[in-house]
Amino acid sequence: MLSELLAPLNAQLIGNDCLIQSVDTDSRKAMPKGLFVALSGENFDGHQFAEAAIQQGALALIVEQKQALPVPQLLVADCRLALGHIASYLRDKLQLPCCAITGSNGKTTVKEMCSSILSQAKDVLATQGNFNNDIGVPLSLLRATEQHQVGVLELGANHIGEIAYTVNLVKPKVALINNVSAAHIEGFGDQAGVLKAKSELFQNLNAEQLAICEAGSDYQQTLMDAAKPAKVQLFSLDDCKADYYASDIVSMGVQGSQFTLNTPYGMQTVQVNMAGQHNVKNAVAASALALAMGATLSEVQLGLAQLDNVPGRVNLQPLSQQVSLIDDSYNANPASFKAAIDILASFEGHRFLVAGAMGEMGQDSEQAHKSVVQQALDSGISLYSYGASFESALADLGQLERFFDSHEQLVEQLTEALKQTSQQPCLILVKGSRSTHMEKVVQHLQHNFKKGFEC
Numbered sequence: 001m002l003s004e005l006l007a008p009l010n011a012q013l014i015g016n017d018c019l020i021q022s023v024d025t026d027s028r029k030a031m032p033k034g035l036f037v038a039l040s041g042e043n044f045d046g047h048q049f050a051e052a053a054i055q056q057g058a059l060a061l062i063v064e065q066k067q068a069l070p071v072p073q074l075l076v077a078d079c080r081l082a083l084g085h086i087a088s089y090l091r092d093k094l095q096l097p098c099c100a101i102t103g104s105n106g107k108t109t110v111k112e113m114c115s116s117i118l119s120q121a122k123d124v125l126a127t128q129g130n131f132n133n134d135i136g137v138p139l140s141l142l143r144a145t146e147q148h149q150v151g152v153l154e155l156g157a158n159h160i161g162e163i164a165y166t167v168n169l170v171k172p173k174v175a176l177i178n179n180v181s182a183a184h185i186e187g188f189g190d191q192a193g194v195l196k197a198k199s200e201l202f203q204n205l206n207a208e209q210l211a212i213c214e215a216g217s218d219y220q221q222t223l224m225d226a227a228k229p230a231k232v233q234l235f236s237l238d239d240c241k242a243d244y245y246a247s248d249i250v251s252m253g254v255q256g257s258q259f260t261l262n263t264p265y266g267m268q269t270v271q272v273n274m275a276g277q278h279n280v281k282n283a284v285a286a287s288a289l290a291l292a293m294g295a296t297l298s299e300v301q302l303g304l305a306q307l308d309n310v311p312g313r314v315n316l317q318p319l320s321q322q323v324s325l326i327d328d329s330y331n332a333n334p335a336s337f338k339a340a341i342d343i344l345a346s347f348e349g350h351r352f353l354v355a356g357a358m359g360e361m362g363q364d365s366e367q368a369h370k371s372v373v374q375q376a377l378d379s380g381i382s383l384y385s386y387g388a389s390f391e392s393a394l395a396d397l398g399q400l401e402r403f404f405d406s407h408e409q410l411v412e413q414l415t416e417a418l419k420q421t422s423q424q425p426c427l428i429l430v431k432g433s434r435s436t437h438m439e440k441v442v443q444h445l446q447h448n449f450k451k452g453f454e455c
Contacts, residue, residue, distance in 0.1 A: 002035070002060050002072055006090040009082050011062075015072035018059050020228065023086055025135065032057040037083050039135065039447035046079065052184070064275045080134070088140035088169045091151075096125065096144055100170045100292050102163055102201050103178025104194060105336045106282045107132075109274070110178050110312045112152045113286030117295050117303030121207040122149040132156035137166040150293055151191050157197050158360065164200040174292040175201050175230075176212040178285050180219045181335040190363075195219050205230035212288050214281075233264075235288045237281040244288040246280050254316050254324060254427065261287055261300065268297040274314045275326065278339040295330035312439065314343070319428075319449040323418060326429040330436040332358050337372045340431050345379040349425030352414060354441055355433015357387025369393035372404075382417065384410050387436045407437070 003017045021033040027049035036053035038046035038061060050067050053417050060072040062082050067073060076082040079191065091098070099114070101107050108130075115126040125148040127140045132154040140153060153170045157163045167175070180195050202211045203226050209226035213220060215234035224232050234243035246259040256273040257280050272283045286302045295303070309315040312330030328340055337355070344351040353376050361368050370393040376383045383402045385394065391403045404410035418426060428445065432438035 001002045002074065003193065005089070006088060008085050009062075009074060009076050011074040011287075012083070012224055013072065013244060014066055014075060015060075018072050020060055022056075023083075023139075023384050024053075025083065025139065027056060028055040030056050035060050035062060035086075037062045037079050037086075039079050039083065040064070043328065057097045083135065083138045083362060084165070084169050087141035088171075089242065090144055091141050091169070091171065094144055094148070096148055096151050097293070098170050098172045099156050099174040099176070099289050100152055100153050100167055100172035100201060101176050101178065101289065102155045102157070102198055103176075104181040104198070104333060105153050105339075106178050106285075107156065107278065108330070109282045109310050109313050110176070110289070112150055113168075113283055113304060113307055114153045114289045114293075116307040117286065117290035117300050118150055118152065118293060120299040120302050121295070123147050124149070125151040127154040128151070130156070133158075133209040134162050134165055141169060152289075155201060157200075160193065160197050161200070163197060167201050168204065172209065174210045174212065174289055175205060176285060176289045177201055177214075177223055178282070179214055179217070179335070180204075181222075181333065185277075195222060199223055199226040200400050202227040202230065207231070209293055212285070212292065214285075215239050215245075233288060233292070237277060237284065242411045244284050244291075246284050249277070249280055250278075251346070256345070261297075263287065263291060263297070265291055266297055268301050272304055273308050274310070275316065276314060276339050276343045279314060279334075313442065317446075319445060322421075323426045323428065323449070325442065325445060326427065327439075327442045328429055328431040329356070329442055330434070332356065332431050332433050334358070334359075334368045334371060337431060338375060339378065340385060340429050341372075341375045341379055341381065344376075344381050344427060345428050347425075347427045350418075350421045351379075351381045351425060352426065352428045353381050353383050354410065354419070354428060354432075354438065355383060355385045355387075355390060356430075356436030356438040356441075357389040359433035359435045361389070365389050370396065373397060373399065384412055384414050386438070386441075387432065407440045408442060411441055411448070412443075415448055 023035045024031045025037045025039050036058040037043045115124050118124050123142050131140050155166050161448050180198050201272045207229045211230045212233045213223045215236040233243040236242040244263050249259040254275045258271045261268045261270050315327040347428040369389045385403050394400050394403045
């Protein structure tokens, strides 16, 4: 009932009590028997869409100012905080055990891997898409039902304090920081700011909770200190001193890797169907998280084997008999670009990196883009780039012919290059920050090959 929320939200009820079945902030979506939260930001005011939400089926509103509309309303001081309070209230009411994941790279892949593992035996509530910020995390929790047995929540941030806020909503039994590297520098100031933001995941853990982080990193001790008094476990790609690590790693090229997973619970041979050693490490991290949440080693093996592709993240797809595409277009930063270049460098055949500029790099932008260009050229990879930051970097290196003003122009030139490779194997990897919309390049390439173009 709507009245249940009065105390958690410190709200005033205007109108009659009613039964609600969902909570949402998007007035464009159907919300039968729903509660619409009128969020406001710099460029919008959710109160203006309250009537539209009612037309979509909303029975009640959460507002900061009373609306002249014939539905019950909860009057609150801050709609954004109210959304978080409702999510926390529901999570506590359902007593849903949760784990939380953050990191500069790979957090979505680890989330998907962990969810796949836990789904072998449990009904899992997992973050969908990029719902990992101070609005997305509450909305993810609000999808929870009595049927869910475990929650796997991804927590992202582009400013200090965001993870500190969302982790208090999730109240994780186990928390994992996958890594810390240069990402969203513009929002955090520098690498130290990134570390401070990520460490917020551990700062309020108690002795009954578990923190998991990477062994051997420059920031290991800082994160372990932040986690006190929680228990701490370590994962690694191949450091046998860590609690979780991989051994006997066998690369299957773009098809993925096989390895032996070593854990406090025993050893298990597993296969990951995603290219790159960084995805072996992601799999080790996801296994550590899932095992700590109650999974078995056999469930780890099945869960990892069944996860074929994560959209926009090292997603391998054939375009023709000779040409393969790796869609890694979801996002980018220096560390993930290095991992992408390593995948291409290990491929025997023609290699093409289609690179969109990295956003939110702040003062590090120029050097970061020059570094990507140099890494690609040093590896003998054909580079096709898009975005002003790459234009500047390429101009300084006298390589402007590798820059393109539009997706269409880039794809046209890439297609011509592919034609010249005759019948030899080709691998194209597309990557870039969200702001460059490199998924459009993926779509253009798919369309071209569907029309019958053959390399």
